[in-house]
Amino acid sequence: MIDQLMEKIEETRNPTLIGLDTTLALIPKELVEEYQGMGENPLEGTLEAILAFNKEIIRHIKEVVPAVKIQIAMYEQYGWQGIRVYQKTVEYAKEKGLLVIGDIKRGDILSTAEAYAAHIGRAPVNGGVVDSWGEDWVTVNPYFGTDGMLPFLQNCQKYKKGIFVLVKTSNPSGEEIQDLSCGDHKLYEIVGSLVEQWGENLKGRNGYSSVGAVVGATQPEQGARLRQQMPHTFFLVPGYGIQGGNGAWLKNYFDEEGRGAIIHSARAILSAHLDRRKYRWNQYGEAALAAAIKMKEEVVGCIR
């Protein structure tokens, strides 16, 4: 799977991806009103509006970005109906040729992790198995150690999928746990070493493995150290929008060939349409595309 991701990045010349963390607050109220009354209750109308928004964004950005990351929490908050819209979004993005990272941050002990690993695998039904989810990659929480990771690693192998393990998250209080000093190392560095081990048998053509890491963009010097410490681990980097700036620090997350990372932005892209001097309410697709191209150019400019 890592080869496929790196090829898509080459092909689009774009080491960034867009997060479909779609919330009611981010979509035009006109669109919400349009879908209001569809379905049997406000929930159904809201969800239809979210799906329509996602599809329009995907149609506009599909040739420009290699992948989308879909934050399941934003859908899960609406119960099974929300999950259904998540799945429809996954399906639509794949149909349009995008790679899909399911940002699910699951993790559990062995037997339960097996069930979660169905996101990138199969689940048993009477007389066979089903492929319920279809994401290409998912994010995984490392708190359970190796045995909680095994079912995901097996599915990476068997179904040519990938995972991004949380190493360093982009929120301020992530430090309370992730930056604890354990002997000579920070906890996140120890998790980083585990991630390198977990990926050992899943390497692709360029030396990177299908076991990637989530490394927040908020502490670039940490990014540089982790880049060195984890030479075979591809980074998914959230927090670009928070850090902002001219982005010279972004280099830290990439290797010398400008590979090894993909930068994530969600809010800045999805909310670009809110600039009413430039866009009418129904131009959220165009606005997202323009924002996505701007981001691509910024990032590519930085890592050259």
Added chain:
Amino acid sequence: MIDQLMEKIEETRNPTLIGLDTTLALIPKELVEEYQGMGENPLEGTLEAILAFNKEIIRHIKEVVPAVKIQIAMYEQYGWQGIRVYQKTVEYAKEKGLLVIGDIKRGDILSTAEAYAAHIGRAPVNGGVVDSWGEDWVTVNPYFGTDGMLPFLQNCQKYKKGIFVLVKTSNPSGEEIQDLSCGDHKLYEIVGSLVEQWGENLKGRNGYSSVGAVVGATQPEQGARLRQQMPHTFFLVPGYGIQGGNGAWLKNYFDEEGRGAIIHSARAILSAHLDRRKYRWNQYGEAALAAAIKMKEEVVGCIR
């Protein structure tokens, strides 16, 4: 919420709960066959069988146990249709008077954690909010630190709910991360201190708070130390079935009044019917009840 849980435990005189971690392998094949052909595909038949199994178990155990813990992964492996069966199981258990712990192990950074916290709160729709989930308690992963916890804590307050934070899981390789030495303490002890802080404003009548901890039953001496270190934290203790034995060690998880913990078992209860010398295939409800009573007696015997 902690008061409600402790009252239910008093009322049933039972500090144990049953995990509805229902998988195809645990339910009678005759039941699966009976539901085969219902619905449009093998998935729907399988899910109907799982739901029927859960309802029968709940009907049998509802007067004996205070609560059930429902492992969402076992349902999530089937996509939104599985999640719908999870929700139907939650609803049915509550209808029958049981408290419901959703074993969801979610966790994320602030804005995303807000969405996950809808499990014990509300989610915004056009013109209002919806209560999509309805669990009384959920389990939460601490890797993100305090800001990832805040939305859950707020909902505990606002909607009278509770959470159990993962402190020490019951799987062997949990040690790789949780038992790292950070200065004078193990990582899980540091998480334990955070949990005590997080619960500070959520204490109930007995001094315990609505911010509990998951503490695996596999290392009783750790249990004893954590019991001392975390005097206001109620423990949810998985791994009883793995540890087995006469259970004298179980005392370690309780306080001197025999309170402060609830012991979890899933597989031993759900699979009790597989003993064909004692039960016909359709007596899985009776078998679960007998196993639940046996467990209750063992545990109560140990902590007296």
